[in-house]
Amino acid sequence: MDNVISVILGGGRGTRLYPLTKERSKPAVPLAGKYRLIDIPISNCLNSDLNKIYVLTQFNSASLHRHITRAYKFDNFSRGFIEILAATQTVESMNWYQGTADAVRQNLRFFNQPNIDFVLILSGDQLYRMNYEQLIKEHIRTGAEVTISVIPAERKDAPHLGILKIDEQSRIIDFFEKPKDGKVIDSFSLDASSFDRHGVSARGRTLLASMGIYIFNLEVLREVLKETNKTDFGKEIIPEIIKKRRVFAYFFDGYWEDIGTIKSFYEANLKMTSLTPSFDLFNEKAPIYTNPLFLPGSIINDSKITQSIIADGCIINKAEIHNSVIGIRSVIGKNVVIQDSIVMGADYYESEPNIRANRFKKIPDVGIGDNSRIRGAIIDKNVHIGENVTIENVKKLEQLDAENYMIRDYIVIIPKDSVIPSHTVI
Missing domain, CATH: 2.160.10.10 (Hexapeptide repeat proteins)
Known part of the structure; x- marks a missing residue:
């Protein structure tokens, strides 16, 4: 995993999570009593033996910077790092990040490092546990230029997600961001066999949705972002590159929640209080790391x-x-x-x-x-x-x-x- 750089997107203004984002960025919002949302993707990276991590930040980022600086430190022999790349004016660009793709584009120079072949792009405000090593191995096995992690979804959730179609080899052949038209949604429906081939039970789910998790070959990422000035991966870049690049799907069927609204944040937290939570904080094989506060017991x-x-x-x-x-x-x-x-x-x-x-x-x-x-x-x-x-x-x-x-x-x-x-x- 030494040839992979992970890039965690710090998110935009977080208006749908306001007022929790009044004085902090989305990834800095507290979670489950003692964590922050940013701890989830960082912990997934560390548990997957990925220790070259950049966090791209822009809005209300002071508390996020403070948390990351205090929580994550590597020794001198690991060659690992977690670095914050805040939006800044440069000779090449005088603008703030205009979207997810633009944020990555403005920082491409940091990824051009010796022996780096892949760039893993993650969101900083999602709740899930994933071993990214399996995703990267599948990316290499299929000979993909880009791999998108996907999750089965119900029809009612389609207007809030990017949905896609795949062929029998799991290559993505069509993509639509947050469709509202029922006919468009129906055109993306898959039969149960499409799920069965990947060891996933449909369970009434007929669609595949993008999780906003992408693995790019570094050279491909560089070429794609230089060929266009489009600013967003989900809305613009992905629908465009599936026509001319080898873009494949990686199936994930665990718990996943996009913490984008007050309701989703509220429900995700309260679900963790149950005796059998969908997201298990007690998994010793894949712990969630955070800033050790050295507080007394309650x-x-x-x-x-x-x-x-x-x-x-x-x-x-x-x-x-x-x-x-x-x-x-x-x-x-x-x-x-x-x-x-x-x-x-x-x-x-x-x-x-x-x-x-x-x-x-x-x-x-x-x-x-x-x-x-x-x-x-x-x-x-x-x-x-x-x-x-x-x-x-x-x-x-x-x-x-x-x-x-x-x-x-x-x-x-x-x-x-x-x-x-x-x-x-x-």
């Missing part, structure tokens, strides 16, 4: 907790928590009820002088005050929630923008560093 006193994740360093006192994710350094007061919610925790423990100063200003402590009720919500980091606060979308509003909270996809979101005074009802 203190839980006289509380009832069911089907939930409790991260490190929490202080929970006489609370009731169900089907929820409680992030690092969460402080939860007495008689608090939390249900179907994500509490991201805090970046710090408040000092005594700071607590006294906040109380003088009538600002609640960081955490959740006594007797509060939270249901169906996402509480971002460092939020101050007072006593006797109720947070629940009782009116079933799909979307709302208020002064210190928002509703997206029926989910109440309290942005980072917000202050919710005591006795507030949301």
